[in-house]
Amino acid sequence: MSEGLSTRHGWPSLRTRLPIPAAVLDLGCGCGVPVASSLADAGHQVTGVDISDVQIERARRLVPAGAFIRADAAQVDFPPASFDAVVCLYALIHLPLDDQPGLLRRVVTWLRPGGWLLATTGYRAWTGTEDNWLGGPAAMWWSHADAGTYRSWLSEAGLDITPRSSSRRAQAGTRCSGRSGRAGPAATATSAPGG
């Protein structure tokens, strides 16, 4: 477990809830470090998805135990009940806003009963570009709704948020309501800084 994941991404709230090994989908996995690598180090079976060829190539090299797919998260699909958990950290907020509620609904279908979603969401609604992101020459584009809208979308997708912290970057445990009389998936969400 890298310190980066344990301190930055709300991982502690999810870690103790997973069976070992768990099948975990890392949506918007980037180069696979620290999220996919930490999950693999913890004994989980990780599938990573990212839209960037370069990031997928890096992830395959840096996390040889993982399976990585280059795909748009807004388009990718998996069979029902494929995963014990889906993590989507600092990635959902880079998708067009219109694609996000549908993606959350699809994620729920990929979760097994009792599964979890850990996602970074928006805190304040904002869509726009920041030039010279992190001091580099590139601009970064974001699109996110406010925290209340994400709570509604998670709820409508079949997930209940319990409990929730008031911190901007805090974790919010999310419990999915039962479906078809079964124990449903569950999730935890983190709020990204608003624009």
Ligand SMILES: C[S@@+](CC[C@H](N)C(=O)[O-])C[C@H]1O[C@@H](n2cnc3c(N)ncnc32)[C@H](O)[C@@H]1O
């Ligand atoms: C800020 S990075 C986060 C990486 C990793 N989740 C983490 O927490 O370290 C955002 C990642 O989302 C990916 N991404 C952006 N839009 C995407 C999309 N539509 N489908 C899949 N990945 C996407 C980017 O390529 C980038 O690797």
